[in-house]
Amino acid sequence: MKVGLIQHSNSEDTNENLSYTLDQIDTLAQQGVQLIVLQELHGSLYFCQTESQHHFDLAESLDGNTASALAASAKKNNVVIVGSIFEKRGNGIYHNTAIVLESDGTLAGHYRKMHIPDDPGYYEKYYFTPGDTGFTPIKTSIGTLGVLVCWDQWFPESARLMALAGADILIFPTAIGWDLRDNEEEKQRQLDAWITIQRSHSIANNLPLISVNRVGHENDPSKQTDGIEFWGNSFACDARGKVITSCSNNNHENAIIEIDMTESEQQRLVWPYFRDRRIDAYNNITKRSID
């Protein structure tokens, strides 16, 4: 399967962001990709750097402007698209939602981010109600997509549940970056941890994985920090956790990846973890702490 990913920086102008994205989709589609993955909240700046009520104006419904434009593009280009929106589900209920557009322009499904972070510069708990979709992969014409979002990356449970429910591939739209006050060693450690934890999901579940992150510096409107330097490094790995494509940490970049969708089944015979899981002994995973 030929997959395209679009890594870019964003501006305050949401029309400009959308228009850039649609142009890149056209370009990738002309190169024959069947699936295109976009980064988290690709329509706007990463507004969660501060808690400001006016940012809720950015939110859209599942059939709003962004979803409609992506649906039209999916149909026009005959590709499946994984997008990401700030979803307004109803008054006072907002989510960080991944949407999957089928190549016929219909909404194949959506996933509402289940794990919501909150730390200085990433005030997501203010904006996003934790998802209630569960870890349910989305069926499409090109395979069953285990779409998760950013902070979900750090929870092995997310990837495992997607795999158990039949995902053929794991997909992470994400928005993560460096605090410029950290030194180079600490920055590299964070980036390396981020790559490692995602590769581990691929290894533990024998599934290919695609992760798409934004790049560029975005200021902190509150001026309490120096803002976030989104670290790019969008990448893909095969069903054995081997990195097969990796983007830069500072450039707009499209990548095209050839994913072997038959490798997962083969790998599950070579290293048969799913045969040996001790499901009789995992009950306590649902506890906060085993006291």
Added chain:
Amino acid sequence: MKVGLIQHSNSEDTNENLSYTLDQIDTLAQQGVQLIVLQELHGSLYFCQTESQHHFDLAESLDGNTASALAASAKKNNVVIVGSIFEKRGNGIYHNTAIVLESDGTLAGHYRKMHIPDDPGYYEKYYFTPGDTGFTPIKTSIGTLGVLVCWDQWFPESARLMALAGADILIFPTAIGWDLRDNEEEKQRQLDAWITIQRSHSIANNLPLISVNRVGHENDPSKQTDGIEFWGNSFACDARGKVITSCSNNNHENAIIEIDMTESEQQRLVWPYFRDRRIDAYNNITKRSID
């Protein structure tokens, strides 16, 4: 905390293996270590390369020869020791068991390998009944040890359950190696996957980790394969998944590691995964497949 690990090859002579191990424990203890970790089944060759009834003669009880010798050594040297035995629990019930000896010579606890592999060259399901200890860490004078064994490495559930139950550190005695018929790229891929999955447990659970593997070539008595080239590479990483010590792939080697046992709590404040786990949505982890 100062930790020592002993990576070595084994011979058919079990007395020689034990005597080597006891000598190395003495040496490490003189260098001031508080905890010593041994490799999986350090008392014998890796007999699981074939299914042969006579190998059951190697099995010992929890207070057998190996456990008693390690207990005496732990007391003499005032160190905690993590060992590994082929346990005879009763007629027809055998386990692959990690034992933890307290520095006063008592048995602090044991862990019976929960996930049992079985593939050509690693016929463990013939020898080892799957453990029924659950994923219960073992309390000692120097901390609560999340001891797991080899194949458990590939299951994120193992490490998570140990962490939830209060483990201060993850410890893996292990025995894994290369098939000489694989090419260099494949060998490196396997080694890299093995390191990556373990580092991911450290990252996901904000815990330091120690993994001790054997080295050396052991023949396949059935001559169906070229035997196993155990790949060594015993290593330790800190509570952020950063490798702090790494051994060679072909030498007897002791390593001494300084582990900062305060880092875990700090790291859980910086990247607070345990705050955000969606325990309301993990029920299906106990299913074989979500059909």
